[in-house]
Amino acid sequence: MAGILLLLSVVAPSCKKKGSDQDVKFVAPASFPQPVYNMAANPLTQSGFVLGRKLFYDSRLSRDNTIACGNCHQQFASFVHAGHTVSHGIDNKLGHRNTPALVNLAWSYDFFWDGGVHDLDLVPPNPIKNPVEMDAQLPDVLAKLRNDSKYPGMFKAAFGTDEINTTRFLQALSQFMYALVSANSRYDRYVRGETKLSSDELAGLALFQQRCSTCHATDLFTDRSYHNNGIQTGISDSGRYNVTLDPADIGRFKTPTLRNIEKTSPYMHNGSLHSLEDVLDFYGASVHYSPTLDTVLQRGGTTGITLSADDKVKIIAFLKTLTDDDFLKDPRFSEQ
Amino acid sequence: MKKYNLYILALVAIIATTASSCKKNSTPDGTGSVTVHFDNRYASTDLALGTAYTTSNGETLTPTTFNYFVSNFVLVKSDGTKYTVPKDQCYHLVREGVDSSADLTIQNVPAGDYTGVQFIIGVDSAKNTAPVSERTGDLDVAGAASDMYWTWNSGYIFYKLEGMSPQAPYDSMMGMAMMYYHVGGYGGMSSATINNIRTVSLTSGTAAQVRSGHHSTVYLYADVDAVFNAPVQITIAANPGHMFDQYSTTISANYADMFSINRVTND
Incomplete structure (x- = not known):
């Protein structure tokens, strides 16, 4: 017991250090199969991850600026909607399936309960467009981001120029999502x-x-x-x-x-x-x-x-x- | 884009100069450009959204949306040899009501007399499963293609016809009686499913004479009514709405022959 406590106290400081954005990196646990997501085409960077996280928690991705991805994907509940049989989205409309957890997504071949989406990059358009979730048109969402004071600079930091386009928008969200690795239970x-x-x-x-x-x-x-x-x-x-x-x-x-x-x-x-x-x-x-x-x-x-x-x-x-x-x-x- | 066009023009001019100086026989060399123009029709009249038409089944349809993807163009010479247009130069979304979408211009076509054009209605499976970074222009899922893409079952909508019709059931949400055919399906990624990619092959008595410094235009008619009448009679009353389902393959088999060549011009 004393040995375990000692071990924990040794591990704990390094965990704290890990909690900083400077330390964002993707490490495939040795006990997992090979990741599926093509990280070479969208490598994880600190600025890309930070941008993806801001997008994930930004309610402007919905039609009326009320619902963010993070509303129905709560971290403390492994990114499900805690306590909700199905989620309620925009205008308090009800979804028809239980919110899936967002964890270890880099290992998924396809997404959602029915596997209708086969690329992590193409996951966000589904809830964004769904009329009972965020009900937004994607060109409108990109226009909101382009007119924002902070986003162009964040896209520049992440991708080299301040252009905000579909690929960058979706790849930033993917960087945040595929970094959600749970392997320390x-x-x-x-x-x-x-x-x-x-x-x-x-x-x-x-x-x-x-x-x-x-x-x-x-x-x-x-x-x-x-x-x-x-x-x-x-x-x-x-x-x-x-x-x-x-x-x-x-x-x-x-x-x-x-x-x-x-x-x-x-x-x-x-x-x-x-x-x-x-x-x-x-x-x-x-x-x-x-x-x-x-x-x-x-x-x-x-x-x-x-x-x-x-x-x-x-x-x-x-x-x-x-x-x-x-x-x-x-x-x-x-x-x- | 403009700069690119100027560059092409300059290149074409140089080639044209070179070509004329060393022309030895009747086989034209160099390259020219071809525009494929899509003119949407309702039977014998020009299509206008918001106008009521009587279908060949005697039903009434007031189209409100008529969009379709065309891609994978092949131009066929009178001797049967083919020029396959590079795929990424010819993914094209035609939108009734948007004039600029009626023309697909193909640059750098090898000189020759072309009497045939082949293409698909839809987007091939490779592009349907390509990385997001390779889906630009008309294929941009958060741009030009945002209403021609299924986000819940990843894939492009190849053909979208929507309209008001008294033969369709009243939709209380829309406040009107609406028909809709949204047709897509490229065969599936991890499991095989419906494939609504349809091939079109058209020939013309008049050749598109592609030459350096010249421009040919192939004017196509697309008749909306084709979807209702052959090979299977489809009535709005019996089939007011279809999206991703088995019956959509019957719909695509009908509209596959909606195209005809109206005329070819050589400037």
Whole structure:
């Protein structure tokens, strides 16, 4: 115990130093797969990151200057909209899916619950144009930025000239977003041999690997693929089908990461489950059958995953080791 | 852009001078320019947004928006040889009501007698999945193409026809009865899906005689009504609105033959 405290006190000062914008850099954790985002075409710079962060927290990206990206993507909740089944956007209109977390985006092949967008650079236009989110026209947004007193100078610092164009606008936002790397949870420190997990947490990890890691795979805790997990009684949201028009994709949604899962309630694409206990109770007993239900959730005549009460307690203990307080409180990621 | 044009003109002038001094046979050399002009029509009349037309199915349509992408141009000589226009010089968005969008001018076309033009309606899959930095001009998703791009299912809208029609259901949000066909779909990135890229191939009895220092114009007609009548009859009553869906492939198969060559001029 004393040893761990000593270790923490040694680590802590360097963490503080890491909280400065001067220290912005992208480091791919050794335990992760190769990043997907093409950083060579948009390398992370301090000025690009700072510009991206300002854009992320700027409500002028919405039609009536009321809604910023950061409204529905809150850092303390791993960039989901804390406590919201679905978010309310402009004019208090309701979205139709639960806000996804913004974490480890550099490893994503495609984005949103249905994977409709295949390039991080093309993610922001979706909420900006969505009539129930920010409802703005992109040329109007760029015009606002060009007429601002600060932005031209910030674009010059980031990209060499004060020209504000589509590519620069989107690349700056991408720099901020792909810098949102969460890889310093207790689980990560355990993987790196820097700390130990309790016996319950270790038992939970073993159960998780047996029962959950088919979809929540690798240290990204997602297989980055699409599944129907039986959350819908009738298929009211066709999910991936809307993007592919393939009947096999009806009711399929992208596996979400479980990083910081303790902080991202409510859960599922429709935000219908409010606690981790509810989620495991659902997988244990309430998975609904439909023709596209994932085969890993079909056992003979029944559906779901076999989980005892004790299994659930241990798995939840493990899931909470994925909470990364350094990430959730990193001042570089906060509105300035 | 202006400077570039001047440079081209200067270059063309030099080539023209050189060409005339060493001309030995009837095969023209050097390069010229060709403008493809898109003239949108409703059947036999010039299209005007806000005007009511009777469709070939006897329905009434007052178009309010008519936009489409054309790209991947190939010019075909009378002997069958082809000149493929560099792709990045010919992504073009035609917008009814915006006069400047009617003309696509292609520079540096090798001299020759061209009797055919081929292109696609839409944007090819490579450009649909290209990095943002390679989507400039008419392809700028936050600029010229901002209303011709699906942000939720990344891809360009190839063809957009919207209009008022008493045969369409009343839309209480819009306060009118609206029809809309937004057609796109390039085949999909990570999963195969609909592909509405349509190829157009047109020939003309009159050749575009491309020569150094000369300019040819190919005047195309685009008939809005084509979308309703062949090969499948599509009525507004039965199909008042389509976006990204299977039926859009039927719509694109119809409008694929909306183009014809009206005339060719050589100046």
